[in-house]
Structures are given as C-alpha cells and as structure tokens.
Amino acid sequence: MKKLLQALVLCVCVSSIANAQQSGNSAKKDCGCSFSSINQAGLLEGSSGSAFQFQTINGMRYQKWFVGLGVGLDKYRFRTVPVFFDIRRDLLNKLNTPFLYGDIGASIPWVEDKDKTFWGRSEFDRGLFYDAGIGYKLNLGKGRAVLFSGGVSLKKIRETRHFDVACITFPCPGQSERYDFSLRRFSLKAGLQL
Amino acid sequence: MKNIVTNCLLIFGATVLLTSCMKDKCTRTYTWYEPVYKTSAEVRANIRSNQPRLVERPGKLSILGKYIFLNEVDRGIHIIDNTNPASPKNVAFIDIPGNVDVAVKGNTLYADAYTDLVTLDITNPLQVSVKKFVDDAFPYRRYSNGFVADTSKIIVDWVRKDTTVTIDCDREEGWFLGNCSRCAFSLEAASGGVKSSSPYGAGISGSMARFTIMNNYLYTVTDSKLNVFDISAVNDPQFINKVDIGWNIETIYPFKDRLFIGSNTGMFIFSTTNPGSPNMVSQFAHARTCDPVIAEDKYAFVTLRSGTTCQGFTNQLDILNIENLSSPFLVKTYQLTNPHGLSKDGNTLFICDGKDGLKIYNAENINDLRLIKQVTNLETYDVIAFNDVALVVAKDGLYQFSYSNLNDIKLLSRIGYKQ
Numbered sequence: 001m002k003k004l005l006q007a008l009v010l011c012v013c014v015s016s017i018a019n020a021q022q023s024g025n026s027a028k029k030d031c032g033c034s035f036s037s038i039n040q041a042g043l044l045e046g047s048s049g050s051a052f053q054f055q056t057i058n059g060m061r062y063q064k065w066f067v068g069l070g071v072g073l074d075k076y077r078f079r080t081v082p083v084f085f086d087i088r089r090d091l092l093n094k095l096n097t098p099f100l101y102g103d104i105g106a107s108i109p110w111v112e113d114k115d116k117t118f119w120g121r122s123e124f125d126r127g128l129f130y131d132a133g134i135g136y137k138l139n140l141g142k143g144r145a146v147l148f149s150g151g152v153s154l155k156k157i158r159e160t161r162h163f164d165v166a167c168i169t170f171p172c173p174g175q176s177e178r179y180d181f182s183l184r185r186f187s188l189k190a191g192l193q194l
Numbered sequence: 195m196k197n198i199v200t201n202c203l204l205i206f207g208a209t210v211l212l213t214s215c216m217k218d219k220c221t222r223t224y225t226w227y228e229p230v231y232k233t234s235a236e237v238r239a240n241i242r243s244n245q246p247r248l249v250e251r252p253g254k255l256s257i258l259g260k261y262i263f264l265n266e267v268d269r270g271i272h273i274i275d276n277t278n279p280a281s282p283k284n285v286a287f288i289d290i291p292g293n294v295d296v297a298v299k300g301n302t303l304y305a306d307a308y309t310d311l312v313t314l315d316i317t318n319p320l321q322v323s324v325k326k327f328v329d330d331a332f333p334y335r336r337y338s339n340g341f342v343a344d345t346s347k348i349i350v351d352w353v354r355k356d357t358t359v360t361i362d363c364d365r366e367e368g369w370f371l372g373n374c375s376r377c378a379f380s381l382e383a384a385s386g387g388v389k390s391s392s393p394y395g396a397g398i399s400g401s402m403a404r405f406t407i408m409n410n411y412l413y414t415v416t417d418s419k420l421n422v423f424d425i426s427a428v429n430d431p432q433f434i435n436k437v438d439i440g441w442n443i444e445t446i447y448p449f450k451d452r453l454f455i456g457s458n459t460g461m462f463i464f465s466t467t468n469p470g471s472p473n474m475v476s477q478f479a480h481a482r483t484c485d486p487v488i489a490e491d492k493y494a495f496v497t498l499r500s501g502t503t504c505q506g507f508t509n510q511l512d513i514l515n516i517e518n519l520s521s522p523f524l525v526k527t528y529q530l531t532n533p534h535g536l537s538k539d540g541n542t543l544f545i546c547d548g549k550d551g552l553k554i555y556n557a558e559n560i561n562d563l564r565l566i567k568q569v570t571n572l573e574t575y576d577v578i579a580f581n582d583v584a585l586v587v588a589k590d591g592l593y594q595f596s597y598s599n600l601n602d603i604k605l606l607s608r609i610g611y612k613q
Contacts, residue, residue, distance in 0.1 A: 179221070
C-alpha cells in the first residue's frame with residue numbers, strides 16, 4: 001500500500017509538472033511575505049466512519065511557502081480541537097499549482113457526553129495530531145485561492161475511565177482503565193485561502 | 195483545466211484506495227486480579243492466632259476490653275493489644291478469607307468468612323480457636339469479584355495482573371463491567387464507628403457495622419435482609435430468622451431494645467421486643483445518600499454524604515427526634531463536607547468529615563452544636579469514642595486521640611498501614 005501511495009503522489013506531481021510546462025511561465029512572482037488565512041472544511045474518513053472537520057490556519061506566506069498556526073474542529077470518533085503548526089509549499093511557480101502540506105500538533109479533547117462512559121467517570125487527555133498530504137490550489141486572483149487537498153491524518157487520544165466499586169469500607173477501592181485511541185483517517189478538505 | 199481535473203481525480207482516487215487501509219487502533223489497559231485458592235480444609239485449619247501482620251486495608255473495627263479487633267478486608271482480623279493507647283501492639287492475626295464483618299461478645303468473636311459464619315473463642319487472643327462454622331449463613335457472599343465461591347476451594351488471595359489488549363474501537367468493546375468483576379478486593383466491608391458503651395456485654399462496634407449483638411442475639415444485615423442468630427449458647431449460634439427490609443441496607447446500630455438500620459434511602463427503626471423476630475416500627479426517608487446512624491434516648495444522628503457510590507448531593511448531619519419511635523422527625527440539619535462515621539460519648543459528638551478531618555462538637559444543645567476542635571490533615575472515615583479515647587480510622591492509619599480534657603485533645607498514637 002505504501003508503494004501505491006507513492007505512485008499516486010508521483011502521478012500527481014508528474015501531472016502537475018507537465019501542466020506547468022504546458023502553461024508556460026504565467027505565474028505571478030511573489031516578492032515578499034504577507035499574511036494569509038486558510039479556512040477549510042471537509043471530511044475525515046476511516047474505519048470508524050466519516051466525520052466533519054473544520055480548520056482555520058493563519059500565518060505568513062512567502063513565495064512558495066506558507067507557515068502558520070491552525071485550530072479546528074475534528075468530530076472523528078471523539079470531538080476534539082486540533083491545535084497545530086502548518087507548513088505547506090507550492091510545487092510550481094504557477095497560479096494554479098499542486099502543493100504539499102503538513103500539520104503537526106495536539107488534539108485537545110472536547111468530548112461530548114454521549115462518548116463518555118456511562119458507568120463511571122471519563123477523563124480524556126490530549127494526544128498527538130498530524131495531517132499530511134497533497135492538494136491543489138486554484139488561484140482566484142488578488143491573492144485568493146480555492147484549495148482542495150487530501151491527506152493522511154492521525155489523532156491520538158487517551159481516555160481513563162474511573163469506576164468506584166461499591167463498598168462501605170473506606171476508602172472504597174477505585175478501579176481505572178485506560179483506553180488509547182490511535183485514529184487514522186483520510187482527510188479530505190476544501191477551502192479558501194485569503 | 196484538463197490537468198486540474200486529472201489531479202483532483204488522482205487525489206480522490208487516493209482517498210478511496212487508502213480508506214481501506216486506514217484502520218484505527220485502540221488498546222485497553224487494565225488491572226485484574228487472579229484468585230489464589232486453598233481448599234476449605236486448609237483454610238479452616240489456618241483460622242487461628244497467627245503472626246501479626248501490618249495493617250493494609252482496614253475494615254470494620256470492634257473493641258472489647260483492652261483489645262481492638264480490626265478487620266483486614268477479605269483476609270482476616272488483626273488483634274491489637276490496646277492496654278496502653280499511647281502504644282498499641284499488633285499481637286496476632288486471624289486468617290479468615292472473605293471476612294468483612296466482626297462482632298464480639300464476652301470471649302466469643304463472630305465473623306463472616308465469605309458465605310459462612312465462624313465462631314471463635316478469644317479467651318486468649320493469642321490462642322484463638324474455632325468453635326463452630328455455620329455454613330451458608332450469608333449466601334449473597336457467594337459471589338466475590340465475579341468469582342463464584344466453591345464449597346471445596348476458597349479464595350485466600352489475589353494476584354495482580356496488568357495487561358494491555360487491542361480492542362475493537364467500537365464503543366461497546368471492553369466496557370468496564372465486562373471485566374470489573376475481576377477487579378480488586380472490594381464489594382463489601384466497613385470500618386468501625388460508634389457506640390459509646392455497650393450494655394449487652396458485647397464489644398463496641400462502629401456506626402458502619404453490619405453485625406451487631408444485642409443480649410442473646412446476633413443481628414446481621416445484608417443488602418436487603420436482617421438476619422437473626424440466637425447466641426444464647428455463645429459457641430453455638432443458631433440461625434433463626436430472616437426479615438426482609440428493602441434494598442441498599444448499609445448499617446445496623448443497636449440502642450436499648452431498638453435496632454437502627456441505615457439504608458441509602460432512609461433510616462429504619464426496628465423493635466426487638468420479640469428479639470427473635472424484630473419488627474419495623476417506623477422509618478425516616480431521606481435523599482439517596484450513604485447514611486451511618488447512631489442513636490440515644492431522644493435523638494438519632496444520621497450523617498448523609500454524597501459520592502459516586504453513595505449517589506446524591508447531600509453532605510450533612512441530620513438530627514432526628516425519636517422520642518416517639520413510630521414517628522421520628524427531623525430536628526436540625528448541619529451542613530458538612532463529606533461526613534462518614536460518627537460517635538457520641540456523653541455530650542461530645544465526633545464526626546469523621548472525610549478530607550476535612552475529625553470534627554469534635556459539644557452537642558449539649560442539639561440545636562446549637564458547637565465545634566470544640568477540628569483535627570485536620572487527616573482523611574477520616576470512622577470513629578469510636580469510648581472511655582476518653584477516640585479511635586479514628588483514617589486513610590493513612592488508625593489514630594487514637596485522648597479527649598479526657600476537651601480543651602486539650604491529644605494524639606496518643608498512630609498505627610500506620612502498609613504502603
């Protein structure tokens with residue numbers, strides 16, 4: 001499957017390079033940094049089903065590069081708030097260009113009651129979050145662009161369930177269990193870069 | 195445009211293909227306890243005065259004369275020589291697997307051993323001997339932590355096992371109750387508590403006791419029943435009656451010819467005019483909480499506390515007027531933090547208020563309890579105040595305080611627990 005992924009990425013890159021060669025040098029050259037905001041929504045798809053996600057990333061754009069800090073909403077399995085560092089790079093010096101991106105940060109739990117244990121008390125701890133993939137940018141002019149992307153995303157979250165065992169001797173013996181969730185999903189997003 | 199579409203299709207294709215290999219991984223880490231068995235014959239042969247052990251998980255408490263009989267939950271009874279409360283000595287340990295309750299009368303000690311009632315001669319606490327087993331006296335104890343007791347094998351210990359397993363990430367997998375039954379020592383037990391004196395020639399037990407002795411009868415409560423044993427022949431207890439009370443019964447406390455029974459939802463008063471067949475005289479309902487109770491001529495003192503196990507949101511002391519046994523009524527409520535056991539000696543009221551420590555009140559006027567002293571830095575659970583010494587079961591040890599001078603309450607000693 002790794003080979004398949006590599007092949008697909010290669011296909012996208014080759015296709016884009018070909019596109020660049022055909023289009024000629026029509027890209028508008030950036031000559032300094034500027035503030036940029038990326039707001040995107042999409043789907044997370046994995047073995048636990050599909051879920052909505054939303055992200056807003058704000059940072060600086062410099063030539064082909066963009067770096068920023070992002071925050072979002074991730075409803076895959078558990079509701080969490082990803083807080084992450086984002087870096088992305090356009091692959092071509094063109095207005096319409098594929099790009100690579102990578103996010104790394106933490107999943108902050110914001111778990112709904114329905115996902116907490118009924119029998120005791122749930123405590124959730126934050127865990128690693130990352131998302132990396134490829135995308136395509138369609139320039140709308142004036143620094144604005146529509147973004148489409150697909151990538152692989154992981155969020156980890158730890159739940160500790162505490163249960164009190166009934167007793168009349170004190171202290172009553174507590175019981176805890178730890179659940180570690182490594183949730184791997186495919187991340188599809190569409191959004192607007194301003 | 196064609197290339198854009200191509201790229202988008204490639205991304206979409208990758209998504210679809212990769213979805214199948216993007217699998218969540220979930221693990222569950224838990225502790226469980228594997229039982230260690232001995233044969234019934236081996237266990238019974240070992241019910242005697244053995245070498246003293248460090249207190250590890252104390253339960254109920256009973257004092258008689260100079261001795262403290264302290265339950266080690268599910269394992270047995272520590273015998274502590276308290277001749278000098280400033281220097282108590284742990285002198286012996288009676289191995290009684292499954293023991294959580296204890297009551298003492300004269301030279302006889304009654305204890306549960308899972309489903310059985312065992313009668314011990316404690317004339318010489320260093321040479322305790324078994325006098326009788328009443329088999330299957332407590333059938334509800336057949337189930338222990340998910341294991342069913344066997345007539346030929348008895349659980350004497352538990353071996354801790356930590357394990358991590360991969361589970362299906364669906365929420366229903368690995369939920370607690372599926373394996374909680376295999377967890378830890380637990381379920382029943384209690385620690386000492388109240389009674390400033392016992393007119394029945396019996397030992398002094400606590401406000402959280404589930405065994406009590408009144409004259410020639412041993413009364414025990416289960417979750418829903420009051421059992422009566424005739425102990426007129428002290429070494430030959432006979433089960434004679436069982437009375438249905440209702441669910442969530444917690445404690446039993448004797449006073450004169452009455453039994454005060456605490457439950458999650460209220461306090462029941464039983465008359466023992468006919469001691470072999472106690473009958474309910476009245477009940478006082480309260481919010482769903484845990485509620486140890488003690489009583490005297492005019493008043494009953496009930497602490498209500500909340501907590502996950504106890505449920506509810508009430509933490510208070512209720513004082514009830516019980517002059518008319520058939521219609522007890524609330525006189526006064528005092529707010530507390532998380533009250534547990536309590537004890538009263540004369541006009542001095544002792545309340546274990548959880549992490550707030552031990553609170554000692556002048557209760558001469560029940561409408562105006564006055565705090566004499568609060569012993570902080572202790573997490574207290576139960577207390578027996580007797581003969582100017584308050585025996586306090588706390589999270590980190592068994593403490594003894596002298597209150598012969600209420601203006602100068604002093605720590606006499608502490609027996610620490612094994613960490």
